[in-house]
Amino acid sequence: MAETTLDLRALPKRDAYVQLTAQIESVLAGVTDEIAAMATISSLLHHAFGYLWTGFYRVVEPGRLLRVGPYQGTPGCLEIAFGRGVCGSAAASGQPVIVPNVDEFPGHIACDARAKSEIVIPVFDRRRALIAVLDVDAETTGRFDDDDIAGLTPIVRWFGAPRPGPGRTLG
Ligand code: SME
Secondary structure: OOOOOOOOOOOOHHHHHHHHHHHHHHHHOOOOOHHHHHHHHHHHHHHHHOOOEEEEEEEEEOOOEEEEEEEEOOOOOOEEEOOOHHHHHHHHHOOOEEEOOHHHOOOOOOOOOOOOEEEEEEEEOOOOOEEEEEEEEEOOOOOOOHHHHHHHHHHHHHHHOOOOOOOOOOO
């Protein structure tokens, strides 16, 4: 399968998400492995918008600890406690978080000093249990807004959709 990474930066954001979502759905059709899905989403999203860091932190101790998962970019912090930083805040609240300027977010964890703005979207499985957060960092301030929440939320719904086979246990 030859997949092309799309560069969608020239498009209005909503149109870009329509194209990106269609591409991700097409590439993940028939896929049941969550790590493969996280890696694929990270890569396509990262290159579509030219971000600094794009990836997942997985819940390894529910309510307590996130650990880095598949990502694109410079090395991310390995572990983040619930409630710490932007990722830990989104994990603790179960709500998306947009940080227009990371210097103004108390407790922001700077894995890469070039990061200026950030968005974190919680990821739920089909039982509505939090399994990860999707974290995206950009090199410019104010890069993310409600259109990104609206665009990214359907993408991470993949993890909450029923799937047969060797993925998450159904039932
Ligand atoms: N900035 C994040 C930490 C993860 S890295 O940016 C990859 C935070 O404050 O949670």
